[in-house]
Amino acid sequence: MLNQRAAKVLQLILSSQRITIKQLEDKLNCTRRQVNYDIERINDWLESNNLETIVNIRGQGLVASNQIRNKVYELLPKVNFFSYIPSHNDRLKIIFIQLFIKKEYISVNHLTDLIKMSRNTVLNYVHQLKNNLEEKDIKLIYNRQEGYNLEGGEFEIRALALKEISYLLQLSNGMQLLEEIYDAEKGENEFQTNYQSMIQMMNEIERELEVTFVDEQLNELTLFFQFLFVRIETEKQKLFPDDVKNTIKNLDTFKVCKNFISHFPLRQIIHEDEIVYMTMHLLGLNTNHLEQLFTTDDSSDLYQIVDQIILDFEKLACITFPDKKPVKKSLFLHLKPAYYRLMFKIPITNPHVEKIKQEYFDLFILVKKSLYELEKLLNCSISDEEIGYITLHFGAFLKNQGISFRRRRCIIICPNGVSTSYMLKKQMEHLIPEVEVVKVLSPREYERLSDFEFDFILSTVPIKTKKSLIIVSPILTALDKAKIIKEFEFLVYNKQTQTIETNELMSKIRQFATIHDESALYQVVNELLTGAAVKDVRRYKPVLNQLLTEEMIQISNRIDSWQQAIQIAAEPLIQHDYIEERYVEAMITNIKNIGPYIVLAPKVAIPHARPEDGVRQVGMSLLKIDYATSFSEEDEDKDVNLIFVIAAVDNETHLKALSQLTELLEDEEAVEQIIEASSTKEILPFINEYSK
Incomplete structure (x- = not known):
């Protein structure tokens, strides 16, 4: 018979189409050894019941066959199979919401009781939460007088609280988790009492406004208001300038909301700015379409x-x-x-x-x-x-209305072979996803094409055609990308994108400055203008192998300190002018202040800092170290062989490549093979495989 933990591992595997060992570690807060032991135990139990075993497939994770899924529930009637285990990510959200409503001193001991984990584990959670919040311009600070506190823009803190409450509410026992957080601050059974009062008030507002709010959103907002009222018990804040407040106060929704708040038990803590804030949220609720x-x-x-x-x-x-x-x-x-x-x-x-x-x-x-x-x-x-x-x-x-639709259709004509054509197709799909590349042809194949519906042609060679034609290089340059975008805008909307021509700008520069190297200046100006055209459409997000090219990968035998390892890892980005020296200093300072939070997976670190710390363009580099470098003398799990440096220019451009890197790092076999690689050419196939 399986024990409780092994049964929970099995339940998590069966409740997912695919799940990795690393994800199981996070959800169960177990070590890799414990998870592997439980999987061995599960497979022994499955074999003893004449069932197939669970297999770990590269690129997919742990997979259970239909035979297992159909039979296993019959064999485990006595195990509470559906008990919920908060994941690593869930616990971070629980801690944040507790801090959001705190009135009294909160220490590590309070958080230990809240999430029922060891002191060291809670400290690691706090460090990670601190790092996550900094990306949202919110600070998690600690002092001996007040304990842990949230600092930052009040709107940003509240917006994140609403998001985290909404997330927890989607979990199978989300209401129970929220009740525990609330009662830990307010006292036993306070959650249910106040929740019923809030529901009653929201229903009365609906009736008065003669609307019906969508149930799910109404429930989320009701709970958010309930937690918000705890937060505002201790302090009053001026949230809005007078002109905004006066505009909202003229709306019927504000007047109804103010009327009901005046009869609410906590009316003395809810001042006018808060009623305006509540009104804004009520205006943002979807209504059933009457x-x-x-x-x-x-x-x-x-x-x-x-x-x-x-x-x-x-x-x-x-x-x-x-x-x-x-x-x-x-x-x-x-x-x-x-x-x-x-x-x-x-x-x-x-x-x-x-x-x-x-x-x-x-x-x-x-x-x-x-x-x-x-x-x-x-x-x-x-x-x-x-x-x-x-x-x-x-x-x-x-x-x-019985309408079928399609995206704009494009065919690619390229005489340079399958590999070049495929690469051009992938670049096109990333650049303009609203275009469907329906065929990739050679010039001779195009000549034989008939009775096929498409809208325009992308070609690497001139051809005769009555269709819209865009001629580009086999590997798209920034100029090609800007050209494609302008042509597509004209094709769909019959309008030209307003851009400054390089020659026009050069002419203006000559009027007011002496140019010492006209050729070099022309090239730089051209790159800036065409790059801006691509960026302006906000479509271009590079994939992993567009950032992690061969010149961005280094291999070293041994490095004595983590500080030196980060400096070496970032060298290609500095050499190619992707980052400034101060970006490296910022990464090192972050680790000194926060701890080795950048070690996100066994043997892997992903150091980074903020864009304003010296990023000039989006980039990524990799340093592979044969003998692991320690990022923490007290924790062997912080020994690192692979250092991926991320340079992000904003919150979005790097995300496609980062998500592909995350998929690669979940493939444990691939990570081990990269660590064993003796040359950059052995590493590149793994990068390419996850760049599709």
Whole structure:
């Protein structure tokens, strides 16, 4: 019979399509040895019951066959198979929410009781949380008088609290976790008492406003308000300038909210700024689409932009809605609360976003591109969570009106062979995802092509055609990428991208300056202008092998200190002018202050600092050390063979490459083979494999 821990390991494996040993370590807070021992025990038990065993497949993780999935639950009737184990990530969120509502002194001992882990483990969690929060411009500080505290912009802290509460609420025992956090601060049974009062108040606000909020979002916001009221018991803050406050105070939602707060048990702690803040959140709640709610000022910016969104979508998807009126009505009703959420930077949780992106990939990227005018109006990017919900709306429109859609279609013509053609195809798909590359042909194959529908041609050689033609190099340069983007904008929207020409700018420079090396200056100006054109469309995100090229990889036999290892690892980035020397100093200072948080996996460290610490362009380098360098004398798990230095220019551009690197590092066999490699040429195939 399996013991409880082994049964939990088996349950986690069966509840996932794929899961790695490293993920099991994090979820169970166990060592690799313990997880491997449990898997051996599970396989022995499966064999004793004449079942297949669980196998670890490279690139996939632990896989259980259908035979195991169908039979195993019958064999374990006495084990509480569905008990929930908070993961490593869950515990970080629990600690943050506890700090969000703290009124009294909080020490490591308090957090130890909260998450039921050892003191050293809690300290590691605190260090990691501190590092995570710094990326969001929030500080986790400690002093002897007050213990642990959160410092930073109040809106940023609250936005993260709402996001973390929403996340925990999606877990199987999320309400129980939130109740434990709340009662730990307020006292036993306080959660349920106050929760019922909050639910009653929110229902009364619904009735007074004559709206019906979407249940899931209403529940998330109710719980957030409940935790927020604990936070504001201790201090009052001026949150808004008077002009913003006066605008919100004129809305019916504010007046209704203020009326109910005046009868609420905690009314004395909820001052006017907080009622304005609550009103903003209520404006950001989606409502079930009732006919009487469709009221709008036809001249409003949002109402006009809905027309533009529909028009852009039609152009991108090569379709026309025969009846735009219901499309506009439904889209406006969804976008109105989304507009307020984006305006007031209120986060939204969409637990289905990854599934939407997988199952409706084409539709998702077309909708994302169609929302450009809304992003421009609000001067902010729209999250994938918001785009996911809007994608479902467009999917419903298309289904209801019986319309099929497609992306713009492109064929690639290249005489240089399969490898070059494939590389060009992958570059094109990353540069403009709303274009589908439907064929890759040689010039002779194109001559024989007939009766095939496509919109334009990307070619490395001149050809005769009546279709739109873009001629590029086999390996796309920055100039090629800018050219493709401009041509695509013209093809879809019949408009030219406004750009400054290199010769025009050079002419202006000559009027006011003496040029000592005209050829070199021309090249630099050209690269800046074409690079800016690519960056301006905010599409280009390099993949792993575009950053981790051969010249960015080094191999060393032994390095005495972790400080020296980081300096050596960063040398290629300095030599190629990706970073400044001070970026290296910032990485080392971070580790000295926070600890070896950068050791994110066994034998692997990923040091980094903030963009403003000296990053000139996005980049990545790798140092492979034959004999591991220690990042902590007290912890053998901090011995490192692979150091990946990340240089990020913003919060987005490097994410594609970083996600591919993460997948590579989850492949334990690949990591071991990279460590055993004796040359950079032996490492490159692994980089290329995970860059697809």
